[in-house]
Amino acid sequence: MSNGSVIAAVLGYNNVEEIKADQDNAAFRLAYLLDYPARTSASLLVFAKILYLVSEEADVPSVRDIPALVEETSRIAGRAAPLDEPLRLAAARGFGVDDNPDSVAAIYGVCDRAVRFLFKAITIARGETDQPPSDV
Numbered sequence: 001m002s003n004g005s006v007i008a009a010v011l012g013y014n015n016v017e018e019i020k021a022d023q024d025n026a027a028f029r030l031a032y033l034l035d036y037p038a039r040t041s042a043s044l045l046v047f048a049k050i051l052y053l054v055s056e057e058a059d060v061p062s063v064r065d066i067p068a069l070v071e072e073t074s075r076i077a078g079r080a081a082p083l084d085e086p087l088r089l090a091a092a093r094g095f096g097v098d099d100n101p102d103s104v105a106a107i108y109g110v111c112d113r114a115v116r117f118l119f120k121a122i123t124i125a126r127g128e129t130d131q132p133p134s135d136v
Contacts, residue, residue, distance in 0.1 A: 004055035006125040007118060016055050023048045034114055036095045042087050043094025050080045050111060054118045063128045073119060077111035 004016030011029045013019050019026040027047035031038030038044055053076045054060075061068035081104070082088045092098040092106050100106035123129060 001125050002055075003058055003060060003118075003122055006122045007051060007055050009125075010118070010121045019051060019055070023051070026051055030114060030118075031095075034117060036110065038094055039096070040090050040094030042082070042090035045087075046080055046082060046091045046095075046107070046111065047114060050076070050114045050118070053079055054115060054122075058115075058119070060119050060122045063123045069119065073112060073115050077108060077115045080111045080115070081107045 002016070004019070008014060008016050008019055010033070011019065011026055013022070013026070024044050027044040028038055030047045030051060031043070036043070038047065058076050059072060061072055063069065082091055085103075088103050088107050089098065091110075092100070092103045095107070095110050097106040097110060
């Protein structure tokens, strides 16, 4: 199962092409799942970028390779966080994290949480988290 097909299933779409055709609503669905308000177009743009990066560019490592998983999560979250200050501040307002004086850290935290959520969905779909019954 591809990253995109897992994300599509999580967001209630049939395939990744439907996500691409419905970016704003897909981004809003992700915000809803993560319990972020996503009140501005800038915040939806950030989540749309995360959806694109995770479905098209991310190489989600095994849950057994924690350093690689942390590194890839950081890479994708860092690429999704807007560098442009007005856009970053608008996204922070949209996500309800504009009370943090460090808008870079606040937005990165939102991006990191979204990427971790999607990576977890992907690793679950791959069956990596299935554990044999314990005799304890």
